[in-house]
Amino acid sequence: xxxxxxxxxxxxxxxxxxxxxxxxxxxxxxxxxxxxxxxxxxxxxxxxxxxxxxxxxxxxxxxxxxxxxxxxxxxxxxxxxxxxxxxxxxxxxxxxxxxxxxxxxxxxxxxxxxxxxxxxxxxxxxxxxxxxxxxxxxxxxxxxxxxxxxxxxxxxxxxxxxxxxxxxxxxxxxxxxxxxxxxxxxxxxxxxxxxxxxxxxxxxxxxxxxxxxxxxxxxxxxxxxxxxxxxxxxxxxxxxxxxxxxxxxxxxxxxxxxxxxxxxxxxxxxxxxxxxxxxxxxxxxxxxxxxxxxxxxxxxxxxxxxxxxxxxxxxxxxxxxxxxxxxxxxxxxxxxxxxxxxxxxxxxxxxxxxxxxxxxxxxxxxxxxxxxxxxxxxxxxxxxxxxxxxxxxxxxxxxxxxxxxxxxxxxxxxxxxxxxxxxxxxxxxxxxxxxxxxxxxxxxxxxxxxxxxxxxxxxxxxxxxxxxxxxxxxxxxxxxxxxxxxxxxxxxxxxxxxxxxxxxxxxxxxxxxxxxxxxxxxxxxxxxxxxxxxxxxxxxxxxxxxxxxxxxxxxxxxxxxxxxxxxxxxxxxxxxxxxxxxxxxxxxxxxxxxxxxxxxxxxxxxxxxxxxxxxxxxxxxxxxxxxxxxxxxxxxxxxxxxxxxxxxxxxxxxxxxxxxxxxxxxxxxxxxxxxxxxxxxxxxxxxxxxxxxxxxxxxxxxxxxxxxxxxxxxxxxxxxxxxxxxxxxxxxxxxxxxxxxxxxxxxxxxxxxxxxxxxxxxxxxxxxxxxxxxxxxxxxxxxxxxxxxxxxxxxxxxxxxxxxxxxxxxxxxxxxxxxxxxxxxxxxxxxxxxxxxxxxxxxxxxxxxxxxxxxxxxxxxxxxxxxxxxxxxxxxxxxxxxxxxxxxxxxxxxxxxxxxxxx
Numbered sequence: 001x002x003x004x005x006x007x008x009x010x011x012x013x014x015x016x017x018x019x020x021x022x023x024x025x026x027x028x029x030x031x032x033x034x035x036x037x038x039x040x041x042x043x044x045x046x047x048x049x050x051x052x053x054x055x056x057x058x059x060x061x062x063x064x065x066x067x068x069x070x071x072x073x074x075x076x077x078x079x080x081x082x083x084x085x086x087x088x089x090x091x092x093x094x095x096x097x098x099x100x101x102x103x104x105x106x107x108x109x110x111x112x113x114x115x116x117x118x119x120x121x122x123x124x125x126x127x128x129x130x131x132x133x134x135x136x137x138x139x140x141x142x143x144x145x146x147x148x149x150x151x152x153x154x155x156x157x158x159x160x161x162x163x164x165x166x167x168x169x170x171x172x173x174x175x176x177x178x179x180x181x182x183x184x185x186x187x188x189x190x191x192x193x194x195x196x197x198x199x200x201x202x203x204x205x206x207x208x209x210x211x212x213x214x215x216x217x218x219x220x221x222x223x224x225x226x227x228x229x230x231x232x233x234x235x236x237x238x239x240x241x242x243x244x245x246x247x248x249x250x251x252x253x254x255x256x257x258x259x260x261x262x263x264x265x266x267x268x269x270x271x272x273x274x275x276x277x278x279x280x281x282x283x284x285x286x287x288x289x290x291x292x293x294x295x296x297x298x299x300x301x302x303x304x305x306x307x308x309x310x311x312x313x314x315x316x317x318x319x320x321x322x323x324x325x326x327x328x329x330x331x332x333x334x335x336x337x338x339x340x341x342x343x344x345x346x347x348x349x350x351x352x353x354x355x356x357x358x359x360x361x362x363x364x365x366x367x368x369x370x371x372x373x374x375x376x377x378x379x380x381x382x383x384x385x386x387x388x389x390x391x392x393x394x395x396x397x398x399x400x401x402x403x404x405x406x407x408x409x410x411x412x413x414x415x416x417x418x419x420x421x422x423x424x425x426x427x428x429x430x431x432x433x434x435x436x437x438x439x440x441x442x443x444x445x446x447x448x449x450x451x452x453x454x455x456x457x458x459x460x461x462x463x464x465x466x467x468x469x470x471x472x473x474x475x476x477x478x479x480x481x482x483x484x485x486x487x488x489x490x491x492x493x494x495x496x497x498x499x500x501x502x503x504x505x506x507x508x509x510x511x512x513x514x515x516x517x518x519x520x521x522x523x524x525x526x527x528x529x530x531x532x533x534x535x536x537x538x539x540x541x542x543x544x545x546x547x548x549x550x551x552x553x554x555x556x557x558x559x560x561x562x563x564x565x566x567x568x569x570x571x572x573x574x575x576x577x578x579x580x581x582x583x584x585x586x587x588x589x590x591x592x593x594x595x596x597x598x599x600x601x602x603x604x605x606x607x608x609x610x611x612x613x614x615x616x617x618x619x620x621x622x623x624x625x626x627x628x629x630x631x632x633x634x635x636x637x638x639x640x641x642x643x644x645x646x647x648x649x650x651x652x653x654x655x656x657x658x659x660x661x662x663x664x665x666x667x668x669x670x671x672x673x674x675x676x677x678x679x680x681x682x683x684x685x686x687x688x689x690x691x692x693x694x695x696x697x698x699x700x701x702x703x704x705x706x707x708x709x710x711x712x713x714x715x716x717x718x719x720x721x722x723x724x725x726x727x728x729x730x731x732x733x734x735x736x737x738x739x740x741x742x743x744x745x746x747x748x749x750x751x752x753x754x755x756x757x758x759x760x761x762x763x764x765x766x767x768x769x770x771x772x773x774x775x776x777x778x779x780x781x782x783x784x785x786x787x788x789x790x791x792x793x794x795x796x797x798x799x800x801x802x803x804x805x806x807x808x809x810x811x812x813x814x815x816x817x818x819x820x821x822x823x824x825x826x827x828x829x830x831x832x833x834x835x836x837x838x839x840x841x842x843x844x845x846x847x848x849x850x851x852x853x854x855x856x857x858x859x860x861x862x863x864x865x866x867x868x869x870x871x872x873x874x875x876x877x878x879x880x881x882x883x884x885x886x887x888x889x890x891x892x893x894x895x896x897x898x899x900x901x902x903x
Contacts, residue, residue: 052080057118085103102143105140120171126176133180149194167187173211206238253290257299277312283323288326288329292333306353309353330368335372356519415462418470437485473645486515497540502551507572510630512530535590634667635667647698647702682732700715703715719734720778746786760781761844799868843886
């Protein structure tokens with residue numbers, strides 16, 4: 001084709017020019033590598049009509065000497081505008097560096113679109129080769145990463161998504177080119193990591209990946225889908241199309257298990273399982289086997305495994321089992337779970353669900369024609385470290401209980417089960433208590449608490465009642481056991497009152513209030529009885545005190561509540577007996593007990609109203625004392641499930657600043673002020689079966705809307721990453737702090753807003769590469785709150801001062817024009833690096849100011865804005881920093897303000 005005989009006829013050249021795009025896409029480097037001299041001659045004749053295609057075809061080889069031969073035949077004036085970055089490399093012909101290509105792709109959308117169109121055209125003709133695909137994917141990933149870090153694109157992330165979407169739409173379906181598909185998965189990964197994608201876009205990307213993958217790309221595609229699922233906030237099933245596509249993958253369950261050992265796939269696995277069981281005509285043997293594999297073997301948090309099991313039980317309850325084999329498989333699954341080992345998480349969850357009474361277990365058993373309730377004689381304490389003491393299913397339950405309590409020691413040095421250190425005695429004691437409560441007889445319960453281990457204890461020691469507290473505040477125990485623990489506590493308090501003991505049990509109050517918010521009505525009813533007995537006991541102690549003032553009142557657990565001699569016990573705040581009586585009366589808790597038993601949310605509303613600034617039943621001094629009392633228990637308790645329940649009790653209170661600010665700051669500071677956040681908080685939450693996201697949200701909610709600044713300062717410090725030896729590991733806490741700041745911002749005083757905004761701006765303009773996430777989160781807060789105009793004036797004045805110092809150093813501006821020696825000596829010696837920082841900071845400030853609607857207060861910035869504009873113009877030609885975007889921002893703001901004045 002390219003022999004000398006063919007080069008002559010003009011007609012051939014016209015035909016060749018007409019089809020040159022396809023020819024270059026097909027042959028590429030082959031022409032130059034094998035027929036270089038003749039090919040260059042040919043290209044020289046026809047390049048004028050195909051310059052862009054010619055250059056794009058050989059751009060993947062931009063570092064190869066042959067690219068200089070190609071570029072040498074292109075006159076500089078013939079270069080398309082989109083490829084103008086090649087102009088400096090035409091004379092003399094040189095190879096453009098990769099950084100130049102990335103920079104041009106970032107700054108010039110027309111070049112990015114031109115390259116994308118070219119590559120997708122070659123791909124659509126099935127002529128894409130390795131060099132082209134690897135080059136395009138590599139520069140696209142780098143370009144996207146660069147875009148996501150620039151302020152221009154951070155302001156409008158939609159621009160990035162719109163620009164890359166054509167590539168993803170076509171690339172994810174390119175089954176004949178797995179290499180390009182895998183490259184698209186890399187692009188999706190960058191988008192997920194760098195941009196805030198909404199749920200709808202995440203679902204669409206997930207469906208696109210699943211519907212387009214091929215056998216060669218299924219493994220990396222699954223990893224991409226797992227990442228997308230993990231990014232979703234809403235805990236909902238996967239899209240129907242995604243579930244349908246995933247079910248076509250062979251051995252999917254085992255693949256998820258293997259992937260889960262390397263990285264997180266819990267949201268993908270849980271969403272898939274819930275998606276399967278929530279569809280119509282759900283049940284088939286293959287689908288049930290997959291759901292079982294996910295339930296038993298895939299690594300996922302307790303809460304998500306529970307969600308899957310609940311959905312499966314509800315679906316099975318509603319299903320019509322036309323296929324007997326399917327019914328048998330589902331029945332066998334539930335029986336295996338019910339009879340499974342107690343260390344198996346799914347079995348623990350099933351037992352908990354069976355005891356909670358929230359599901360229609362009887363209907364489920366009828367549908368499955370089986371019995372799935374575990375035998376009560378084999379109930380064990382839900383503690384992994386419990387010793388191996390089991391009751392034989394063939395042994396009489398009462399004999400088994402007698403054997404268990406006979407193994408208990410007569411005495412122990414332990415004083416409290418709320419102590420920070422774990423108790424070696426608690427597992428076997430809790431197992432004995434569970435056995436006694438399962439027998440539904442007071443005889444066995446009395447036998448247990450008549451043991452010397454309990455009965456010989458001093459009245460004011462925490463041992464017995466803290467054991468019961470630990471039982472009734474844990475949702476992992478059966479309802480009957482929690483209710484039995486409260487009933488036993490009621491007996492102890494009533495016995496103390498009957499014996500005329502001057503013991504103040506006020507430290508029980510927070511934990512009784514927790515029980516009043518329990519999900520079970522039976523537990524709430526027992527908690528109501530305890531509160532009545534506690535109120536009666538306090539009245540009796542008060543009357544005894546008036547009769548005999550010589551003998552002091554004993555405060556229950558005063559020295560042992562959280563362990564004898566521990567810091568936690570010493571830090572507990574106590575109230576006078578009279579104050580506690582007034583508190584219970586002022587809150588009207590006793591008067592609303594009937595409602596509280598019916599509705600577990602009543603206690604939250606009662607406490608919030610009574611301790612809030614609108615509650616008139618209590619004096620402000622007592623409210624403040626009560627908040628300090630409750631907050632001290634929140635901080636002192638080491639059981640994270642208990643801490644979370646106490647936080648939910650305290651946080652709804654909208655107190656005055658004096659009543660809540662200090663306790664709130666103490667709660668937040670205690671939570672984040674640990675040496676290693678991952679070990680002390682994240683891993684502990686996992687051990688205590690507490691959702692870390694929910695816990696972090698409640699911790700930050702401690703900072704109220706009337707905060708005077710201390711709590712807000714703590715939230716800002718968390719965002720800055722000032723806590724712990726690994727501040728980047730408290731990312732979840734940073735996000736929760738950002739959300740809380742945005743929530744309370746409108747109610748904060750202007751002086752608090754000013755300080756917070758200043759510190760957030762400092763964080764967002766640091767610029768260190770390792771703190772990109774931190775600065776981005778700080779900027780996100782600033783973008784979503786209403787910053788006072790006085791703050792903008794202060795920021796602009798600071799930038800103006802720095803710029804004036806720099807112009808004086810250059811010999812420009814008003815300072816330089818003075819001409820006097822004194823003026824010259826007064827010129828600030830501003831380093832060049834500070835100007836770059838100031839330009840970046842000024843850009844951020846102007847971006848924030850631009851997002852505001854022009855108003856009357858903006859008029860005051862008019863003169864200051866023109867002053868800044870003048871100083872920027874003075875330094876524009878003297879520094880190696882582009883100020884075009886900055887000038888555009890200033891002019892836009894000034895123009896908007898002037899337009900507002902005209903109106």
